[in-house]
Amino acid sequence: MAGAGNRSSTSLTTAEGAPVEVRRSARRRRTVAAFWENGTAVVAIPAHFSGAQEREWVQRMLEKLRAQGTRGRKAAGTRRAGSDAELAAHASVLSAKYLGGRAVPTSVRWVTNQNSRWGSATPSEGTIRLSHKLQPMPQWVIDYVLLHELAHLLVAAHNAAFWRLLAAYPETERAKAFLEGVSFATARGLPAGVDDVGNPANDVDAAGELEDAAR
Incomplete structure (x- = not known):
């Protein structure tokens, strides 16, 4: 099970207008993570971070999420079918x-x-x-x-x-495994995220995360 942590919504939005949520976790010591969850950009930071550190790392990780999305669209060779x-x-x-x-x-x-x-x-x-x-x-x-x-x-x-x-x-077998992982996590009430290479996440506390070390 994931450890206890504090969650806070912010007035920030991503470049695409998605809401941003910051999660402080006592389990994190030196790493910061960012991932998507139900249309919200989530940034997970150590609980001991100061307000200034939080602002710095939230902006940094949102940029990484944005870059990841751009790379994914280019690699796919097509724009996501929205309508x-x-x-x-x-x-x-x-x-x-x-x-x-x-x-x-x-x-x-x-x-x-x-x-x-x-x-x-x-x-x-x-x-x-x-x-x-x-x-x-x-x-x-x-x-x-x-x-x-x-x-x-x-x-x-x-x-x-x-x-x-x-x-x-x-990508048939890879996609089947991905969806099975999402279904498994969802059935157990776990966050079903996607990591930086598009695989089902294994970390309960940081599903689908882009992770970086805070120095």
């Missing part, structure tokens, strides 16, 4: 790249009422729905779920033919 129209357009790109363009959905949308699964497809109607809970996750994870549902438009069952379709996507 339904963008998501549908991105689905067409993925279908063409990995499925030979054979999966042609009639509708692709984000939904907020899908809490028990990441995505769903209705082959008879050609529709795909993705949970809004995917939106903060790495693009390669979103792409996997979207490809998974696109593949279901071609093969309804999770059989060998279905998995052969997904074998073309190089």
Whole structure:
């Protein structure tokens, strides 16, 4: 279990307008961490930090989070699909790249009422729905779920033919492991974060963190 700590919301926001929360932890001695949690940028600092140290390190770690996001978007080679129209357009790109363009959905949308699964497809109607809970996750994870549902438009069952379709996507196994880690953490009430290389976090106190040493 995570150790006790103090949490405080601040008037700060990230460059994108997301709220910032500072967490002081007695378990931390010389390290500062930053990570995303439910749309909030969280900066974890040692409990003994002065106000000046807090301000300095919060700004420094927010810059790291911002840089991480920029690198991730460049590495993905695409802008995150935020709207339904963008998501549908991105689905067409993925279908063409990995499925030979054979999966042609009639509708692709984000939904907020899908809490028990990441995505769903209705082959008879050609529709795909993705949970809004995917939106903060790495693009390669979103792409996997979207490809998974696109593949279901071609093969309804999770059989060998279905998995052969997904074998073309190089991040399939990594994304499956990522989502399993998130589900495991969420089921136990733990923060399900993402670390700086996009892997499920293991540290209960600092999930998904970018960490630096305070000197």
